[in-house]
Amino acid sequence: MIVSARSALLVLVGLIPLAFAPSRAFAWGWFGIIVATCVLDALGAPSPRTLRLRREVTGPIRADQTTTATLRLSNTTKRRMSLDVRDAWPPSLNPSPPRRRVSIGARGAEKISTTLSPTRRGTRHADVVTIRSWGPLHLGARQVSIAAPLTLSVLPEFKARVLLPSRLARLHELEGTTPTTLRGAGTEFDSLRAYVLGDDPRDIDWRASARAPELMVRQWRPERDRHVVIVVDCGRAASALLGAPERMEVDSIALGCAPRLDSSIETAFLLAALADRAGDKVHVLAADSHVRARVSGVRGPKIIETLARTFTDISARLDVTNWSQVAATVEQTVHHPAFVVIATKIPPAGMETEFTDALSRLTERHTVLVASATDPDELRARRGRADAEEVFLAASAALSQRADEAGAADVRLAGALTLEASADLLPARTADRYIELKKSGRL
Incomplete structure (x- = not known):
């Protein structure tokens, strides 16, 4: 059984007559009335075990992204239920909000959304769903923790993605528009072009030069x-x-x-x-x-x-x-x-x-x-x-x-x-x- 802060207010109300006419019997009697009221109110609360739960989450996601986990609660009774719900996830997912208060009508349903913002990679397993069902006076409640297994895969962030365009540009320059004239173990022939001052004489293609009006050199590109x-x-x-x-x-x-x-x-x-x-x-x-x-x-x-x-x-x-x-x-x-x-x-x-x-x-x-x-x-x-x-x-x-x-x-x-x-x-x-x-x- 869970007792709400309203019971403390009832205790404060009982202190007023005690201030004018102190009485041990009245104090114990008032305390007994408060306890009995809270117990009866908790017993009058609908059982949270009658709820039907369904969890869903959108994933996998990267560690720099956010996603939403949804919890659908279905009331199978003919009574309205006033609930406090905690959809628990590991702290590394930073679940927000941590808990919600909802009211579900008879035979009704309610969907609760929790935003997950992971801080590190890994497979994360959802914890239990904790539900408090309050009585008519909101003085006492029944509480249960129900297992609803669900996992979320958090992929590595790949922060170096921002470096990829600049390296690809250099790679395209190397392999596409400007093949190298340096021949090595990891190069293959690409094309011929006219000789310019500074080219390696070893790259001169003498057969092609004999058929052309000027010297021709071979160009190579990485394999x-x-x-x-x-x-x-x-x-x-x-x-x-x-x-x-x-x-x-x-x-x-x-x-x-x-x-x-x-x-x-x-x-x-x-x-x-x-x-x-x-x-x-x-x-x-x-x-x-x-x-x-x-x-x-x-x-x-x-x-x-x-x-x-x-x-x-x-x-x-x-x-x-x-x-x-x-x-x-x-x-x-x-x-x-x-x-x-x-x-x-x-x-x-x-x-x-x-x-x-x-x-x-x-x-x-x-x-x-x-x-x-x-x-x-x-x-x-x-x-x-x-x-x-x-x-x-x-x-x-x-x-x-x-x-x-x-x-x-x-x-x-x-x-x-x-x-x-x-x-x-x-x-x-x-x-x-x-x-x-x-x-x-x-x-």
Whole structure:
């Protein structure tokens, strides 16, 4: 039984005669009358268990979108019901309003709408529906919690989407209107044009020049249908919480304070969309102690949708990443030379020999790039000199920086390329490196 604030008003009413004629018997009697009235009023309330419930929600949605969950209540009795209803959802969905008061007529129905504004990705399960049915005097109520299972999938936000148009423009310039004159392992013949001062003499087509009134040079364009493999580390390195930058820079995305995994996912999304538009075949792996997800063979507009659904429920674990298994999975996924991007934290030199061994194994056939997100808080700590505490933090950050540089040197000795950038800049810098390698003919 639930008692309303009106019962407190009745207590205050009883204090008036007690102020003029104090009496213990009157006080206990008045209290008994109030309790009995509340109990009788609660017993007179219609049972909330007679209601029929139906829940609906529009989804899935991205983490930056809002949706509406509807709860339809049907009164199966011949009495009017005055109800307080709480349609409970996890706090990360920010349900609004948290509760509603409705009145449903006999054999009537009422629909309650709750706005959901998620703050992070994942599959969210609705909690119970709590209903209070008030009596005629609104002094007492019956309350029940009824299970009405429902789920909402919140997809990753893909904040790096805003960077895609500018990178596509550079890609179209590279592949469309201005083919490169630089020939590399990843280029194919495109067309002929007249020689201009500054062109490489090795690109002169002497046979075509013999038939033309001027020298002709060959133009090359990056090959299409190359393989791009993106490996997202979901192990303990990805669980580190990275701080937010002091100010937003050009090409940075607003990740806020988030795990390193979020930056890796944004990097995978942007690079996958860019490589797909470039005509390359994209493969994405998520791994920690074992391979948790793999996406291959998806092209066109469906690739981002597929990746979003894949990463919806993937979170970082405190497991040690099995890099030998990652290397084996990459070799099983692609049987031709590919561009392999590994989004992870570069370990200090000599700390994870399995990681460098896996890189050496992959670089025998593939072009490998290790993209590492650095902590903006660590970058700020390196500049601290205001007091003794900041000096000690700066020394610790400098020591960590030297360890990272030594680790990056080990990665380069293994034959891989390295890229270190702030977590909010890593997606843009990785996409830029892909375009540079494409332009130089290395892919």
